[in-house]
Amino acid sequence: MNNGTxxxxxxxxxxxxxNSEETAAFLRAGEDILSAIPVVRNFEVLRQVSAKCEYDFGFSMEFDNQEAYEAYNNHPSHQAFVRERWDTEVAGFQEIDFVK
Known part of the structure; x- marks a missing residue:
């Protein structure tokens, strides 16, 4: 089960x-910036449909291993996106990391 991904x-x-233009712009920016980081694979922007969840959207991506995940977290584009967009526009969030 654990191949490191x-x-x-x-x-x-x-x-x-x-449904605002600001939301659409945030989602586009997230996809454009984060999916361009070389270690990111299978990036997806997702819309929540369950009434059981308080969150509206999701970003999902894969990394080959822990080193790639750390490279993503430390990448200047990721850090700039978090600082300039995420920290100012996100009202609430949850992060989940799975190994498969």
């Missing part, structure tokens, strides 16, 4: 209305 998921709600 990590699936990282961040589920979140934004400060903007769900």
């Amino acid at each position: 990590i699936r990282h998921m961040a589920i979140f709600t934004l400060k903007h209305p769900v």
Whole structure:
């Protein structure tokens, strides 16, 4: 089961209305910036549909191993996105990391 691949998921709600242009711009920026980081595989932007969950969206991505995951976390593009967009526009979130 554990071949080292990590699936990282961040589920979140934004400060903007769900169907606003600000939300669409945030989701586009997240996909454009984060999926361009070389160690990121299978990046997806997801929309929550369950009434049981308080979050509206998700980013899902995979990394080949722990080293790749750490490289992503330390990558200047990721750090800038978190500082400039995530920290200012996200109202709440949960991160989940699975090994498969």
